[in-house]
Amino acid sequence: MPELTYQEGRTELDALGPYALIERLTDDFEHHHASTVLGVGDDCAVVGEGKVKNLITTSTLAEGVDFDMMYTPLKHLGYKAVAVALSNIAAMNGTPTQITVSVVVSNRYSVEALEELYAGIRLCCQRYDVDLVGGSTGSSRSGMVITVSALGTVDEECLTRRSGARLHDLVCVSGDLGSAYSGLLILEREKVTYQANPNFQPDLESYDYVLERYLKPEPRLDVVRQLAEKGVVPTAMIDVSKGLASEVLQLCKASGCGCEVYEERLPIDYQTTRVCSEMSQNMLPDSNALNGGGDYELLFTVAQSDYEKIKDMDGVHIIGHITEEGSPAVMVTPQNSTIQLVAQGFRN
Amino acid sequence: MPELTYQEGRTELDALGPYALIERLTDDFEHHHASTVLGVGDDCAVVGEGKVKNLITTSTLAEGVDFDMMYTPLKHLGYKAVAVALSNIAAMNGTPTQITVSVVVSNRYSVEALEELYAGIRLCCQRYDVDLVGGSTGSSRSGMVITVSALGTVDEECLTRRSGARLHDLVCVSGDLGSAYSGLLILEREKVTYQANPNFQPDLESYDYVLERYLKPEPRLDVVRQLAEKGVVPTAMIDVSKGLASEVLQLCKASGCGCEVYEERLPIDYQTTRVCSEMSQNMLPDSNALNGGGDYELLFTVAQSDYEKIKDMDGVHIIGHITEEGSPAVMVTPQNSTIQLVAQGFRN
Numbered sequence: 156m157p158e159l160t161y162q163e164g165r166t167e168l169d170a171l172g173p174y175a176l177i178e179r180l181t182d183d184f185e186h187h188h189a190s191t192v193l194g195v196g197d198d199c200a201v202v203g204e205g206k207v208k209n210l211i212t213t214s215t216l217a218e219g220v221d222f223d224m225m226y227t228p229l230k231h232l233g234y235k236a237v238a239v240a241l242s243n244i245a246a247m248n249g250t251p252t253q254i255t256v257s258v259v260v261s262n263r264y265s266v267e268a269l270e271e272l273y274a275g276i277r278l279c280c281q282r283y284d285v286d287l288v289g290g291s292t293g294s295s296r297s298g299m300v301i302t303v304s305a306l307g308t309v310d311e312e313c314l315t316r317r318s319g320a321r322l323h324d325l326v327c328v329s330g331d332l333g334s335a336y337s338g339l340l341i342l343e344r345e346k347v348t349y350q351a352n353p354n355f356q357p358d359l360e361s362y363d364y365v366l367e368r369y370l371k372p373e374p375r376l377d378v379v380r381q382l383a384e385k386g387v388v389p390t391a392m393i394d395v396s397k398g399l400a401s402e403v404l405q406l407c408k409a410s411g412c413g414c415e416v417y418e419e420r421l422p423i424d425y426q427t428t429r430v431c432s433e434m435s436q437n438m439l440p441d442s443n444a445l446n447g448g449g450d451y452e453l454l455f456t457v458a459q460s461d462y463e464k465i466k467d468m469d470g471v472h473i474i475g476h477i478t479e480e481g482s483p484a485v486m487v488t489p490q491n492s493t494i495q496l497v498a499q500g501f502r503n
Numbered sequence: 504m505p506e507l508t509y510q511e512g513r514t515e516l517d518a519l520g521p522y523a524l525i526e527r528l529t530d531d532f533e534h535h536h537a538s539t540v541l542g543v544g545d546d547c548a549v550v551g552e553g554k555v556k557n558l559i560t561t562s563t564l565a566e567g568v569d570f571d572m573m574y575t576p577l578k579h580l581g582y583k584a585v586a587v588a589l590s591n592i593a594a595m596n597g598t599p600t601q602i603t604v605s606v607v608v609s610n611r612y613s614v615e616a617l618e619e620l621y622a623g624i625r626l627c628c629q630r631y632d633v634d635l636v637g638g639s640t641g642s643s644r645s646g647m648v649i650t651v652s653a654l655g656t657v658d659e660e661c662l663t664r665r666s667g668a669r670l671h672d673l674v675c676v677s678g679d680l681g682s683a684y685s686g687l688l689i690l691e692r693e694k695v696t697y698q699a700n701p702n703f704q705p706d707l708e709s710y711d712y713v714l715e716r717y718l719k720p721e722p723r724l725d726v727v728r729q730l731a732e733k734g735v736v737p738t739a740m741i742d743v744s745k746g747l748a749s750e751v752l753q754l755c756k757a758s759g760c761g762c763e764v765y766e767e768r769l770p771i772d773y774q775t776t777r778v779c780s781e782m783s784q785n786m787l788p789d790s791n792a793l794n795g796g797g798d799y800e801l802l803f804t805v806a807q808s809d810y811e812k813i814k815d816m817d818g819v820h821i822i823g824h825i826t827e828e829g830s831p832a833v834m835v836t837p838q839n840s841t842i843q844l845v846a847q848g849f850r851n
Contacts, residue, residue, distance in 0.1 A: 166614035168642075176614065177638050180621045186634040188600050193636070200636030202601055202654065209557070213603040213637055213652055219644035220607070252536050253550055255561040257650050259568070266514035266524065273528045286534040288541070288548030289561055290525050294516075295648065296567035302605050302650040304561055306550065 172498055173397070174405060196409070197317050198246035198394055199307070208314055210307040212243035218298030226342045229268055231370040232301070233275025239396070240305035241283055241374035242451040246394040247316070248379055249309035254280065255289030257302045264299065272301075283376060313388050315455070320391035320410035324456040326475040327389075327465060329378045331422040332399055333440055336447025337430035338362065338369030344434075364426045372451040378471065379453075385464045389455035398448040401498040403484050406454060413482025416475035416496070419489050421445075445486070446499035520846055521745070522753060544757070545665050546594035546742055547655070556662055558655040560591035566646030574690045577616055579718040580649070581623025587744070588653035589631055589722035590799040594742040595664070596727055597657035602628065603637030605650045612647065620649075631724060661736050663803070668739035668758035672804040674823040675737075675813060677726045679770040680747055681788055684795025685778040686710065686717030692782075712774045720799040726819065727801075733812045737803035746796040749846035751832050754802065761830025764823035764844070767837050769793075793834070794847035 171179065181195045192208060193201035199210040216222055216236050237254060244251040256276060260269065269292065280287055285305070345357035359366060375394075382389065391410050393402045399421070407414050423440045431438040456477055457465055465471060475487075485493040519527065529543045540556060541549035547558040564570055564584050585602060592599040604624060608617065617640065628635050633653070693705035707714060723742075730737065739758055741750045747769070755762050771788045779786040804825055805813055813819060823835075833841040 164615055168608070168610055168612065168614060168617070168640075171614060173640060176617070176640055179614065180617055180640070181635060181638050184625055184628065184635045186636075187632055188634050190600060191634045191636055194634065195636065195638050200601065200603065202636065211559075211601070211603060211637060211652070211654060213605045213639060213650065215605045215607055215639065215641050215648075215650065217607045217641055217643045217648070220642045252538060253548065253559070255548060255559060255652065257561045257563045259563055259565045259648055260516070262516055264516065266516060266519060266527070267512055269516070269524070269528055277532055280532065284535055286536050286539045286542065287529060287532045288534075288539055288543060288550065289559060290529050290543050291561060291563065292516075292521060292524055292528070293563050293565055294568045295565045295646075297645045298643075300563075300565070300607055300643065300648045300650075302561065302563065302648075304559070304603065304652040306559065 193316065198243040199249070201247070201314065206311050207308050208311055210244050210247050210249045210309060211304065212240055213302060213304045214240045214243065215300060215302045217300045223346070225346050227370065229271035230275035230278070233272040234279045234371050236301045236303050237276055237279035237285070238372050238374050239451065240303040241279070241285065241376065242394045242396070244305050244307035245374045245376050245379050246392050246453060247309055248313050248382065248389065248392060249307040250376070250379070251283060251285045251305050251307040253286045253288045253306045255304045256287065257291050258299065259293040259295040260299045261295050261297050283374065313383070315389045315392040317391055317393050317406050317409035320406060320412050320456040320477045322412065322477055322479050323459055324390050324477040325459060325462060325465065325473050326414060326416060326454070326456055326477060327471050327473050328395070328399070328422065328452055328454050329375045329471050330450065330452040331424045331427070332395065332450050332452065333427045333443030333447045334365045334368040334424050335372060335449035336369070336443050337427045338365035338367070339449065340430060340434055341365060342369065362426065362430070364424060365430060369449060372449065374451060375453045381468055385468065387457055387461045387464050389457050392453060392455035395450045395452045395454050396448060398446040398499060399454065400445040400496040402454045403496055404498050406456070407484045411480050413478035413480070414475060414484040415478055416486050418486050420472060420474040422472045445496070541664065546591040547597070549595070549662065554659050555656050556659055558592050558595050558597045558657060559652065560588055561650060561652045562588040562591065563648060563650045565648045571694070573694050575718065577619035578623035578626070581620040582627045582719050584649040584651050585624055585627035585633070586720050586722050587799065588651040589633065589724065590742045590744070592653050592655035593722045593724050593727050594740050594801060595657055596661050596730065596737065596740060597655040598724070598727070599631060599633045599653050599655040601634045601636045601654045603652045604635065605639045606647065607641040607643035608647045609643050609645050631722065661731070663737045663740040665739055665741050665754050665757035668754060668760050668804040668825045669806070670760065670825055670827050671807050672738050672825040673807060673810060673813065673821050674762060674764060674802070674804055674825060675819050675821050676743070676747070676770065676800055676802050677723050677819050678798065678800040679772045679775070680743065680798050680800065681775045681791030681795045682713045682716040682772045683720060683797035684717070684791045685775045686713035686715070687797065688778060688782055689713060690717065710774065710778070712772060713778060717797060720797065722799060723801045729816055733816065735805055735809050735812050737805050740801060740803035743798045743800045743802050744796060746794040746847060747802065748793040748844040750802050751844055752846050754804070755832045759828050761826035761828070762823060762832040763826055764834050766834050768820060768822040770820045793844070
C-alpha cells in the first residue's frame with residue numbers, strides 16, 4: 156500500500172509551461188458532440204448548435220500561490236475570482252451571463268469570512284450583470300481554493316479565437332501593462348517589513364493604483380462593448396493573465412504567425428515606472444509589462460482596414476503588427492534592435 | 504497588516520451544514536438574466552430560453568478531505584471527479600455533454616501523475632460520451648484539488664427538480680446504499696494497519712464491490728435512460744452524495760412535504776452488511792446507508808399512477824412515500840416505530 160504518486164520516470168511540473176502541460180494532458184481527448192465547437196486551448200470552450208454560441212470557462216485561485224491572505228482582503232478576493240473568469244469570456248468577444256462558484260476552505264476560516272468573500276463575488280456579479288447560479292463549499296486540509304466557472308454568449312460572427320491573426324494585422328492591447336505585478340511587489344515588500352517589525356505601519360496610500368490593479372482587476376468587458384459599437388470584430392484575442400510575452404506567443408502559435416511589438420508603444424503607467432525604480436536599479440518597467448501578469452487586459456489583433464475605427468478607441472493601444480508564418484515574435488527597441496519574446500512562466 | 508481572516512463574531516463552518524451554509528452565503532443574490540431558469544439550491548443550475556434547457560454543475564474533490572492519496576489510485580480519482588459531476592446532471596434527469604476540469608497540485612506531483620489522473624478523466628468521458636472542452640492546471644501549496652464543471656441538456660418537460668414531490672408520491676432509490684462508505688471504512692482500516700507495519704500486505708480482494716463503489720462510483724445515467732424509455736418523469740430527484748437521510752431531508756424541504764421511508768426496504772448489499780459486522784457490533788448497515796454518503800445513487804419520487812411502470816425497473820427500489828406538508832421525514836422500523844431522519848453532516 157505505498158503512496159500512489161508515481162515516482163518512476165518522473166517529469167517535474169515546472170519542466171513544462173502551463174499551456175504545454177494542459178496540451179500534453181488533453182491532446183488525446185476526442186470530441187463526439189455536434190454541439191462542441193471549440194475545446195481546450197482557448198480562453199473559453201465554445202458550445203451550442205445555434206447562431207448564438209455559449210461560452211464556458213473555469214478559473215482557479217489557490218491560497219499561497221495565487222493570493223496571500225496576509226494582504227488580500229476576502230472581499231477583494233471574491234471580486235477578483237469572478238473578474239478573472241469573466242476576463243476569459245471577454246477574450247472570446249463574449250458577454251458573460253452566469254457563474255458558479257466552488258470554494259474549499261480549511262476550518263481556519265469562519266462563516267463570516269466566507270460572507271466577506273461572497274460579498275466581493277456579489278459586487279462583481281452586480282457590476283457585470285452576471286447571475287450566480289451555482290455554488291458549493293467544501294473542506295480543505297489547508298487554505299482556500301476558489302474555482303469560478305463562467306458562462307457567456309457570443310454571436311457566431313463575433314466569436315474571436317486566438318487563432319485568427321493574419322499577416323499585417325495590427326496588434327492592440329487595452330489599458331496598461333505591468334501595474335498588477337507592481338502592486339504585488341509593493342505588497343510583498345511591505346509584508347516582509349511587517350514580519351520583521353509588527354509595529355510597522357505599511358504606507359500603501361501612494362500606490363493605490365497598482366494595488367487596486369493587483370487586488371481587484373477588472374475584466375475588460377467595456378472594450379468588448381466598444382469594439383461592438385465601432386463595428387470591429389478582432390481577428391484574434393486573448394486576455395493578459397500571464398504577462399504580455401506569454402500571451403503574444405500563444406496568439407502567434409495559435410494563429411501560425413510571427414509578430415513585432417514596439418517597446419516604446421508598451422502602455423505603462425507612471426506608478427509602475429516609479430515602483431520599478433524604487434525596487435531596484437535593474438528592474439525595468441518593460442520587464443514587468445512583458446512578464447508580470449495579472450493585468451487581465453485584452454491583447455487582440457485587427458485587420459489594417461479597421462485602423463481608422465480603432466485608433467481613437469478609449470484606452471486601446473496599437474503596439475505592433477503581425478508578421479509572416481515562420482517569423483518569431485519579437486520586441487523592437489527604440490534603437491531598432493529586436494529581442495525575441497520568451498514566456499517567463501506562470502505568474503498571477 | 505494583520506492577517507485578514509475576520510476573527511470577530513466568529514461562527515465556525517461546522518456550525519452549519521453544507522446546504523445551510525451555501526444558502527446563507529447566496530440568499531441575497533438576485534438574478535437578472537431571462538436565461539436563468541434555476542439558480543443555487545438544486546443539483547444543477549438551469550439556463551437557456553429554448554425548449555431544451557442547459558444544465559451546469561460544479562463539484563470539487565480536495566485531497567485529505569474527499570480523498571486520501573495513500574489508497575486512491577490517480578486514475579480512479581480522475582474517473583470519480585468526473586462521475587461526481589455527471590451524477591448531478593443525472594439528478595436533474597438530464598444528459599451530460601461537456602465538462603471542464605480544473606486541477607491545482609503541489610510540486611509533489613509529477614507530469615506522469617497528472618497523466619494518470621487524466622487517463623481516468625478520459626475513461627469516464629468515453630464511458631458517458633462527454634467531451635472535455637476546458638482544462639487548467641495550477642499550483643497549490645499542499646495537495647490536490649480537482650474541480651469539474653459539467654454541462655448537460657434536458658427537455659423542459661423532463662427537467663426534474665428537488666421541489667416537485669407531492670403527497671402520496673412513491674419514494675424510490677437506485678442501486679444500493681452504504682456500500683461506498685463501507686469501502687472507505689475498509690481502506691481506512693487497512694491504512695492504519697499498514698502504517699503500524701509497512702510489511703503488511705492488505706487483503707482487499709474480498710471487498711472488491713464496496714471498494715469499487717467508493718473509489719470509482721458511477722453516475723446513474725442508465726436510470727435516467729430507463730425512466731425515459733418507460734415514459735416516467737420523476738416528480739422530484741436528487742443524487743445521494745451525502746447519505747440518504749440528508750438527501751431525503753433536502754428533497755422534503757424543497758418540496759414542502761414529509762416522508763416515510765421503510766427500514767426493511769433500504770437496499771443494502773451483503774458486503775456492506777459483512778463490513779459492518781466486521782467493524783463493530785454496534786455498527787448497523789442501516790446507519791451506513793442513511794449517513795455514509797458517496798453512493799451517487801438517485802433518490803427520486805414518482806406519482807402513484809406510475810407504480811406499474813416503475814415497479815420492475817432494473818435496480819430501482821420503492822422505499823417509501825411522501826407525506827403531507829408539516830409532517831417530518833421519518834424511517835419506519837419493522838416494529839412499526841418511527842425514527843426521525845437527521846442529517847449527520849458531510850461525508851463523501
